[in-house]
Amino acid sequence: MTKRKRYSAEFKAKVALEAIREELTTAELAKKYDIHPTMISGWKRTAIENMAQAFNGPSTAEPPISTAEVEKLHAKIGQLVVERDFLSEASSIVLGTGGKKR
Numbered sequence: 001m002t003k004r005k006r007y008s009a010e011f012k013a014k015v016a017l018e019a020i021r022e023e024l025t026t027a028e029l030a031k032k033y034d035i036h037p038t039m040i041s042g043w044k045r046t047a048i049e050n051m052a053q054a055f056n057g058p059s060t061a062e063p064p065i066s067t068a069e070v071e072k073l074h075a076k077i078g079q080l081v082v083e084r085d086f087l088s089e090a091s092s093i094v095l096g097t098g099g100k101k102r
Helices: 009-021 026-033 035-048 052-056 067-095
Strands: none
Touching: 009 035, 009 052, 035 052, 052 067
């Protein structure tokens, strides 16, 4: 049984762009890159469908975080550090091993 070949996004974009340009037929591109013509057609269709997203302005992948939210998260980190240190000291007293289990 052979393993499936994985193609990078850059490679797919390159082949899809060549297919969109139509300088070579899909069959010629398939032979050139040693891939099935159906894959090229799918990549081309996906590229065309998602092309409008490239012009939607700033990326919405990462939502903006407010200053209040950052401060709240810093406070939570501080609380967790204090709790961790307390529990580490308590376990070293109870177990007598410096906080490490045997």
